[in-house]
Amino acid sequence: xxxxxxxxxxxxxxxxxxxxxxxxxxxxxxxxxxxxxxxxxxxxxxxxxxxxxxxxxxxxxxxxxxxxxxxxxxxxxxxxxxxxxxxxxxxxxxxxxxxxxxxxxxxxxxxxxxxxxxxxxxxxxxxxxxxxxxxxxxxxxxxxxxxxxxxxxxxxxxxxxxxxxxxxxxxxxxxxxxxxxxxxxxxxxxxxxxxxxxxxxxxxxxxxxxxxxxxxxxxxxxxxxxxxxxxxxxxxxxxxxxxxxxxxxxxxxxxxxxxxxxxxxxxxxxxxxxxxxxxxxxxxxxxxxxxxxxxxxxxxxxxxxxxxxxxxxxxxxxxxxxxxxxxxx
Amino acid sequence: xxxxxxxxxxxxxxxxxxxxxxxxxxxxxxxxxxxxxxxxxxxxxxxxxxxxxxxxxxxxxxxxxxxxxxxxxxxxxxxxxxxxxxxxxxxxxxxxxxxxxxxxxxxxxxxxxxxxxxxxxxxxxxxxxxxxxxxxxxxxxxxxxxxxxxxxxxxxxxxxxxxxxxxxxxxxxxxxxxxxxxxxxxxxxxxxxxxxxxxxxxxxxxxxxxxxxxxxxxxxxxxxxxxxxxxxxxxxxxxxxxxxxxxxxxxxxxxxxxxxxxxxxxxx
Numbered sequence: 001x002x003x004x005x006x007x008x009x010x011x012x013x014x015x016x017x018x019x020x021x022x023x024x025x026x027x028x029x030x031x032x033x034x035x036x037x038x039x040x041x042x043x044x045x046x047x048x049x050x051x052x053x054x055x056x057x058x059x060x061x062x063x064x065x066x067x068x069x070x071x072x073x074x075x076x077x078x079x080x081x082x083x084x085x086x087x088x089x090x091x092x093x094x095x096x097x098x099x100x101x102x103x104x105x106x107x108x109x110x111x112x113x114x115x116x117x118x119x120x121x122x123x124x125x126x127x128x129x130x131x132x133x134x135x136x137x138x139x140x141x142x143x144x145x146x147x148x149x150x151x152x153x154x155x156x157x158x159x160x161x162x163x164x165x166x167x168x169x170x171x172x173x174x175x176x177x178x179x180x181x182x183x184x185x186x187x188x189x190x191x192x193x194x195x196x197x198x199x200x201x202x203x204x205x206x207x208x209x210x211x212x213x214x215x216x217x218x219x220x221x222x223x224x225x226x227x228x229x230x231x232x233x234x235x236x237x238x239x240x241x242x243x244x245x246x247x248x249x250x251x252x253x254x255x256x257x258x259x260x261x262x263x264x265x266x267x268x269x270x271x272x273x274x275x276x277x278x279x280x281x282x283x284x285x286x287x288x289x290x291x292x293x294x295x296x297x298x299x300x301x302x303x304x305x306x307x308x309x310x311x312x313x314x315x316x317x318x319x320x321x322x323x324x325x326x327x328x329x
Numbered sequence: 330x331x332x333x334x335x336x337x338x339x340x341x342x343x344x345x346x347x348x349x350x351x352x353x354x355x356x357x358x359x360x361x362x363x364x365x366x367x368x369x370x371x372x373x374x375x376x377x378x379x380x381x382x383x384x385x386x387x388x389x390x391x392x393x394x395x396x397x398x399x400x401x402x403x404x405x406x407x408x409x410x411x412x413x414x415x416x417x418x419x420x421x422x423x424x425x426x427x428x429x430x431x432x433x434x435x436x437x438x439x440x441x442x443x444x445x446x447x448x449x450x451x452x453x454x455x456x457x458x459x460x461x462x463x464x465x466x467x468x469x470x471x472x473x474x475x476x477x478x479x480x481x482x483x484x485x486x487x488x489x490x491x492x493x494x495x496x497x498x499x500x501x502x503x504x505x506x507x508x509x510x511x512x513x514x515x516x517x518x519x520x521x522x523x524x525x526x527x528x529x530x531x532x533x534x535x536x537x538x539x540x541x542x543x544x545x546x547x548x549x550x551x552x553x554x555x556x557x558x559x560x561x562x563x564x565x566x567x568x569x570x571x572x573x574x575x576x577x578x579x580x581x582x583x584x585x586x587x588x589x590x591x592x593x594x595x596x597x
Contacts (some may be wrong), residue, residue, distance in 0.1 A: 003434070041429075048522070054432065197596040282558040283562055284557070286596075287559075318514045320384070
């Protein structure tokens with residue numbers, strides 16, 4: 001439950017702000033000039049804030065939609081990402097957000113329409129190209145949907161745009177709003193999946209693997225295109241057993257016909273973020289394992305990366321055709 | 330360790346009594362201490378506050394993970410005299426910079442923004458409380474600690490009906506004493522946070538023992554600290570005996586690196 005809400009002075013009267021304040025009536029409300037006064041300040045502790053994060057309601061002024069990194073593709077000609085929120089209700093120990101941001105508070109940008117306009121402009125600028133828009137980079141796309149209704153507000157736009165695809169990246173089971181509406185054919189609901197032992201140990205506050213599979217099944221039955229994201233792969237002594245078991249659990253229920261794409265990637269983290277993460281969690285087992293710094297990126301040693309990728313790749317390709325497989329390097 | 334900063338002795342007196350603090354002798358500022366609390370009487374205003382805090386921090390060995398609490402009187406247009414306010418936003422009236430002390434869970438206390446002014450005011454233009462120290466307190470405390478360990482409490486001493494010139498020492502003492510239980514609830518919550526910080530981020534004992542036994546360069550110290558953190562997580566073995574065959578710091582680091590390579594990472 002949100003106990004503190006910071007509100008940028010500029011948007012105090014925004015209708016969505018009023019809506020959120022009505023929902024969280026008992027929360028303490030504090031007016032600020034700019035979200036950065038709280039979010040970007042030094043001398044705050046992400047780990048401690050994560051126990052009881054505040055909600056910061058803000059207005060985005062620029063950077064509504066940004067080009068995605070080169071490796072970030074599931075087959076589109078042009079790839080972009082956008083975020084209506086910064087930070088996530090889940091607490092995954094390998095997540096880069098804890099290394100990138102100083103604050104664990106949630107920043108929600110209430111001016112959704114500016115992002116929509118930018119998506120429309122980009123898609124219209126490249127009418128001959130397939131433009132993929134990835135949501136869920138700086139937050140989980142669906143986890144706070146009952147509060148934000150961002151996806152509900154955004155999907156109608158993709159009904160209009162024939163050359164645009166949206167990926168909703170999530171670990172959440174908050175799929176009710178999707179189940180209650182007609183399928184958007186150019187939307188991929190992409191679930192981040194990890195073996196049970198990784199979920200239990202490293203993905204605090206997230207739904208279990210089984211719950212995620214159940215949510216995917218409901219979407220599959222309604223005809224939504226699914227994405228499967230096995231990224232990051234996390235090493236443990238028994239990784240082969242736990243990943244093989246997970247693939248079996250997933251593909252026992254999810255048909256490859258309903259799968260739009262599968263991606264696979266190793267754990268990799270900019271060194272600067274990783275250093276911040278170690279400072280926050282010096283007692284984390286995953287960080288104590290065999291990780292190395294290579295050219296500014298922290299990852300597993302090459303031989304381990306190759307071993308894990310080829311093992312998982314081989315297992316995945318037993319279930320899906322290779323044209324749906326997108327390894328991330 | 331929790332540092333409490335008060336501007337005036339009369340603000341501090343009920344706290345000194347409640348926490349049974351003893352006066353430190355031979356000190357530029359007046360400081361009262363117990364094992365886990367130190368209280369400094371800073372004097373009125375921003376410069377005095379910042380100077381006193383820097384003095385206390387340096388004098389006490391520049392400790393990490395300490396808490397900072399500012400307790401003092403303030404004015405407000407309408408709030409009743411003696412009401413206690415946990416400050417959620419501090420604005421410096423001159424620079425217009427804002428600070429936002431972290432919100433502590435389960436604190437049942439009125440909250441309010443605070444504006445720090447350079448001279449006493451008797452016209453309260455906004456809905457904020459007015460004081461003369463909080464902005465300097467926040468700016469300084471954030472240099473030495475984390476926002477989660479910093480709090481500001483203000484007790485209303487003057488309002489539109491009870492003007493600032495009516496304030497006297499005995500009245501201030503009584504106002505603070507009246508709120509001592511609620512102040513203590515904040516102190517307790519802060520001390521819990523401080524304890525958690527220390528457990529997670531404090532130096533481990535084996536690290537300190539190694540520093541005593543062998544000489545490490547600063548680079549080696551950083552490496553040793555991380556190796557021992559990893560060692561503790563993966564083996565839970567924190568006995569110095571395992572290192573006793575090492576003849577110097579280089580050997581200690583090499584031993585730990587070799588041993589860590591053999592460690593198994595398991596998630597059950």
